[in-house]
Amino acid sequence: MNWYHALLAPGLFANPSVQEAAVVGALVAAVCGPVGMFTVMRSQSFAGHALADIASTGGSGALLLGLSPLLGFVVFGVTASGTMEMVGTHRRQGRDLVTGIVLGASLGLSALFLYLTATSQTTTGAAVTILFGSIFAVTSSTVWFAVGVGGAALVLLGLLYRPLLVSSVNPELAAAQGIPVRLVGLAHMVALALAVALSALTIGAILSTALLIGPAAAALYLTRSPGRAMVMASGVSLVVTWIGVALAYDSYDWLPSHQGWPVSFFVVLLVLATYALARVAVWRRVGPRRRKAVPAGAGWRGER
Amino acid sequence: MFSGFMVNTWLGGSVMAAVAGLVGFFVVLRGSTFAAHAIPQGAFAGAAGAALIGVNTLVGTGTFALLGVAAIALWSRHGRNDVVTALVLVSLLGVGSLFLSLSTEYAQQAFSLLFGSPLAVSSSELVPTAALGAFCVALLAALYRPLLLGSVAPELAITGPVPPARAELGFLLAVGVATTLALPVVGALLVFSLMIGPPAAARQLAGRPSLAMGLSAALALVTAWVAIAASYETNWPVGFFVGTFSAVWYVAGRAWAAWSRRARASVGPRARQKLALGRAS
Numbered sequence: 001m002n003w004y005h006a007l008l009a010p011g012l013f014a015n016p017s018v019q020e021a022a023v024v025g026a027l028v029a030a031v032c033g034p035v036g037m038f039t040v041m042r043s044q045s046f047a048g049h050a051l052a053d054i055a056s057t058g059g060s061g062a063l064l065l066g067l068s069p070l071l072g073f074v075v076f077g078v079t080a081s082g083t084m085e086m087v088g089t090h091r092r093q094g095r096d097l098v099t100g101i102v103l104g105a106s107l108g109l110s111a112l113f114l115y116l117t118a119t120s121q122t123t124t125g126a127a128v129t130i131l132f133g134s135i136f137a138v139t140s141s142t143v144w145f146a147v148g149v150g151g152a153a154l155v156l157l158g159l160l161y162r163p164l165l166v167s168s169v170n171p172e173l174a175a176a177q178g179i180p181v182r183l184v185g186l187a188h189m190v191a192l193a194l195a196v197a198l199s200a201l202t203i204g205a206i207l208s209t210a211l212l213i214g215p216a217a218a219a220l221y222l223t224r225s226p227g228r229a230m231v232m233a234s235g236v237s238l239v240v241t242w243i244g245v246a247l248a249y250d251s252y253d254w255l256p257s258h259q260g261w262p263v264s265f266f267v268v269l270l271v272l273a274t275y276a277l278a279r280v281a282v283w284r285r286v287g288p289r290r291r292k293a294v295p296a297g298a299g300w301r302g303e304r
Numbered sequence: 305m306f307s308g309f310m311v312n313t314w315l316g317g318s319v320m321a322a323v324a325g326l327v328g329f330f331v332v333l334r335g336s337t338f339a340a341h342a343i344p345q346g347a348f349a350g351a352a353g354a355a356l357i358g359v360n361t362l363v364g365t366g367t368f369a370l371l372g373v374a375a376i377a378l379w380s381r382h383g384r385n386d387v388v389t390a391l392v393l394v395s396l397l398g399v400g401s402l403f404l405s406l407s408t409e410y411a412q413q414a415f416s417l418l419f420g421s422p423l424a425v426s427s428s429e430l431v432p433t434a435a436l437g438a439f440c441v442a443l444l445a446a447l448y449r450p451l452l453l454g455s456v457a458p459e460l461a462i463t464g465p466v467p468p469a470r471a472e473l474g475f476l477l478a479v480g481v482a483t484t485l486a487l488p489v490v491g492a493l494l495v496f497s498l499m500i501g502p503p504a505a506a507r508q509l510a511g512r513p514s515l516a517m518g519l520s521a522a523l524a525l526v527t528a529w530v531a532i533a534a535s536y537e538t539n540w541p542v543g544f545f546v547g548t549f550s551a552v553w554y555v556a557g558r559a560w561a562a563w564s565r566r567a568r569a570s571v572g573p574r575a576r577q578k579l580a581l582g583r584a585s
Contacts, residue, residue, distance in 0.1 A: 206401060
């Protein structure tokens with residue numbers, strides 16, 4: 001056995017489900033970087049996480065009605081994000097409360113859908129599969145749909161880049177410049193819903209939140225340029241996903257019972273490690289006395 | 305409905321609902337909805353771990369709830385609150401997904417843990433439930449003033465006898481304990497709904513904090529009782545009723561606030577007549 005077999009087990013690159021997971025991982029990473037950066041800048045991590053669970057509700061509803069889960073994911077996610085943004089207030093406390101109320105109602109519906117599905121079709125594992133998801137559950141018809149949804153999210157962000165950036169950094173300044181802040185916020189929520197629906201469907205709700213928030217927050221600690229932060233976040237997402245897939249493939253041989261360990265476990269660990277390293281790096285550069293003055297992304301805001 | 309094992313559920317459910325309503329008042333006041341959602345969902349992963357090594361579910365959820373509380377309190381002091389909460393949540397769930405993949409006979413139990421079950425409280429759990437509930441209420445009573453001050457005027461709270469960071473830790477601890485109590489009945493995904501719907505409405509209806517807290521506990525009790533009874537009758541998951549009811553409370557609270565504001569702002573019919581006459585002449 002060669003030394004590199006410790007990380008790259010024999011047969012890794014020839015395995016079709018690993019290949020598909022690598023392609024989907026790359027797509028999700030490309031979308032998560034830019035969308036995640038704006039989400040972290042606007043302190044909307046809760047919405048980012050909630051939309052993953054809400055999209056899963058759509059998935060369970062579609063499962064009950066026998067429709068395509070893809071449709072359920074996207075329709076439910078976009079509707080919920082619109083509701084949150086329209087009902088929500090500008091203050092963060094009120095916004096989080098509305099997010100929570102919408103999430104609670106949606107999870108309740110999800111419970112009912114899954115209960116009805118389980119009693120009529122006896123699929124007891126559905127709850128766990130929908131919540132936790134699996135990167136290896138992707139089929140090739142899903143891949144094309146995923147490309148479309150991810151592309152739509154990126155195009156929306158590209159069209160809105162400048163006004164969204166200004167209104168994320170300083171809403172008052174944006175309003176003074178004549179930018180419709182509320183409308184731009186709504187468009188961002190729709191882009192977020194699309195990105196989250198894509199990643200929740202392909203890699204599961206846990207990984208969706210981890211890849212959306214972790215790499216972007218780490219990148220905003222390390223760089224002051226928004227463009228560089230987006231690229232860095234995408235790059236980190238890509239690397240941790242690929243390493244996670246490789247480790248999950250290897251883990252088949254780790255226990256005598258030959259049970260593979262889940263990809264989400266490895267990816268989440270790597271994301272957490274990246275974020276911790278970024279915080280330590282800033283802490284060492286700025287020093288313990290100044291660290292309070294450096295929240296993520298504060299450097300180029302002129303807050304320091 | 306009121307015989308045998310259901311008595312345990314009514315007693316345990318009442319304790320956990322009252323505690324959730326009281327804790328929830330501060331959750332809404334401090335804008336900690338995300339933490340209140342993340343701690344129970346992370347605690348669910350602990351239940352999977354408990355099933356794997358064969359200990360009581362309550363021990364597993366309690367341990368993971370405390371882990372989540374400690375991590376959020378420790379790291380958010382310097383970083384962004386919501387980012388840290390999100391990362392703590394996914395870390396706990398990542399470990400949970402490992403537990404789930406290693407244990408085989410878990411899917412059946414997982415559904416009722418996620419979405420609640422009216423048969424979840426056994427008679428041996430009544431004493432621990434009451435003790436934890438009393439601890440939670442005592443903690444809130446001790447921290448009542450610092451928490452209130454920290455929510456309304458953070459600058460003033462720094463000068464108080466209890467440092468804001470310690471008050472926050474105590475508050476999150478109360479959320480963790482309330483989570484452990486409510487999780488088996490309401491379900492890991494819907495515990496936070498019980499903590500935000502009733503207090504959000506109570507805050508709109510009552511101005512004084514103590515009154516709003518009492519009202520919040522009362523509304524949470526009503527929610528839990530109706531949810532348990534409806535779930536017993538229909539066999540649908542408890543979580544569905546809790547989530548729906550919380551949304552109804554919130555909408556009712558907003559509607560009441562909007563209506564009373566308009567009623568205060570508008571003038572009476574006589575004055576309106578005078579105004580119209582004045583404009584005509």
